[in-house]
Amino acid sequence: MLDKAAKAEDNGPSGIGAIGVIGLGYVGLPFAMAFVRRGFSVIGIDVDTRKLEMLKSGKSYVRDVADAEIANALAAGKLAVSSRFSLLTEASSIVICVPTPLTAEQAPDLSFLTNACRQLEPHLQQGQLVIIESTTYPGTTREVVQPLLELGGLRAGESFYLAYSPERIDPGNTDTPVEDVPKVVSGLTALCLKRVVSLYSTVFSQVVPVSSTDTAEAAKLLENSFRLVNISFINEFAKLCDQLHLDIWEVIRAAGTKPYGFMSFHPGPGIGGHCIPVDPLYMQWKARGAGTESRFIELSRDMNESIPSYIVSRVEQLLLPERALAGSNILICGVTYKRDVADLRESSALLLMELLHLAGVAVAYYDPYIPTVRIGQASWNSIALTDAAIAAADCVLIHTDHAALPIGQIMEHAAAIYDTRNVTRGRSSRGKLARLGDGSQL
Template structure:
């Protein structure tokens, strides 16, 4: 530790002995699993959030995040290793603080850093010497150093001298039981050698593998690259789906055969559009920032255009299928959207294409409803205020037979697809759910 400042060496020693107290700001899909991982790693952790309902749930031992079982939450809470509060004044008692707040887009599809900026101001109000601050929110390269650091330094303390600042991108995948926070390699970086060392020491204390990179901007770019990679490849198969469909070729059969190649190919799958907090949003953070450097991002922007057009394609396909199979116009039909979550087996509806589908089908004059066992009611959203309060309809034969068409938008494993094939006169399948279950019939149409 001789090459590091005494202050950094002291904090590193406290991290090693687990005397350092940790904090996580934002107890959502990223923050709560992260806080529990820290607690299981031996740290005493305080979780911070502005939502009192989360405090109530945690106090009652009730987890609202699937990745954190109630038993694990209770174990960490009862052991004294995890507690939650809305009182941000307690940040002054914490040594290592991770910021996990949303980074959405504005109505004009530009980065909205308001949550990061407000949180940084809250931290700055209680900042003291010797603290490590880590940003985990996905954002464009330069945010940690150019936005967060000036806010933290406004009170007179200096990054790399009085406190330490780093970035470590979150890599959560809701619903994926193959991986959990501690088993996913953690990319870390810091503002200077001391911060970099502390970031590696802190995260290495509770995750299995740490991957250090040279700068905070590099770490920020890593996260964007991962999600842009998925966005572009999903756009490619969505476009191929349209081309092959026009040729009478099943894109799902093509992908299934192509993935038998043991090298040079990775399967991606088409769908009704992109959802979740990352893939539909993150590419726009880079395209916005790239304008500062006069660098075009035509490839990324084209991928975004293709993916955002998919709900419109599905709606058009629905109208065609109703006309051909049922002899009925979409404007005079009752349509059920099956699955509201953006991916299967989770209750997460952030940026879900199903919301756009509901809106588009309704705009075409149809009567529309949805069924999702994970989402009993549509909460308030920023873009789809007219859908607030809509409730999931029952799953039974009488209800399903009351619709002229069912659109499979999310392929939850719990759905009885054989029953759906019997009960519905027209099924528009955007996920190949029926095909995967070996169900084929003239009234089942892929889209």
């Protein structure tokens, strides 16, 4: 429960009231703390008791949120965390930030969202504003969320307010605070839109209203489909450069000097994360339901999925003639989907490790953020990155360019390096070296 002192103040900075946040993960926790920073009281709800226990003891599991921030918010009575949805009766607005993954059949899995709505509905109060932040296909707020929240008789747009605002948080990005990222907002009705604009204007420096929840849902899918298509295209271009013995990194640097009409994307082992490989498939699923589809999304997904096996074939060539792939020792540096996050979801390292393992390679890995990786029956623990461990590998495969990765040490001791992130550029190495798309003749 919010303590008394907090309740006395929980009108927030503009008399708007306490904020409920359902789902305290990579999105929900930083989001909750952005409201706390603006002076709101926040009621955070999650079903994961392990996360709740950590938060209650003042510990953060999201790298972008400091322990002290949690501890101070709890001590000041500005943050309450619980699994009890009944606490949300005290909130004026409730933001839903639960996962929206894919099913085994690659279709949208809205079970977390529908469960959250079902759990919220019995506690929904007259006048409350509910905002969906989870990424989803156009139509979800109207077709899925609204009927669930209306089961008890309240009507969206009349007795409570319903809005959709796509989340654009960029985990690991410490340059842009969440408050400074423009926030696209939409409402089921004009009044719903007015409510969400009024609330978000108190926290975000720019609020961008659009005409419908479907438009806001589609805007997020366009952003992430755009990244999927462009990263997949640059990965294909990297393969072309390898064949033509051109260095893609230099090609991109040159093209990037054009002051208009060009945007640099960089090759890499995968696209990874909870969003970029997943969200475009939500659009594809919705499009198929309407009897059409995106060929770009399909092609990009195929290209993206082919990169780990391409990397394995390049590593195999790099090892020859001294060593065959089977029986070699390969040390993977960095396994998360991107630098400086502790998130392994959809990481291409998982497929890479599996492919190497199946090819008879003795795989080891180092990642300061991930102590253990399990794939099926196999499991690995992150090793200490000593000079001896680096030297013992037949090849060091740089998968994720964490800021803390000791590139100099790797260059000094590795017999061979395959660098998928271009972090070895301009450095000389003791052993063999190739970078993804650098055109090396292997």
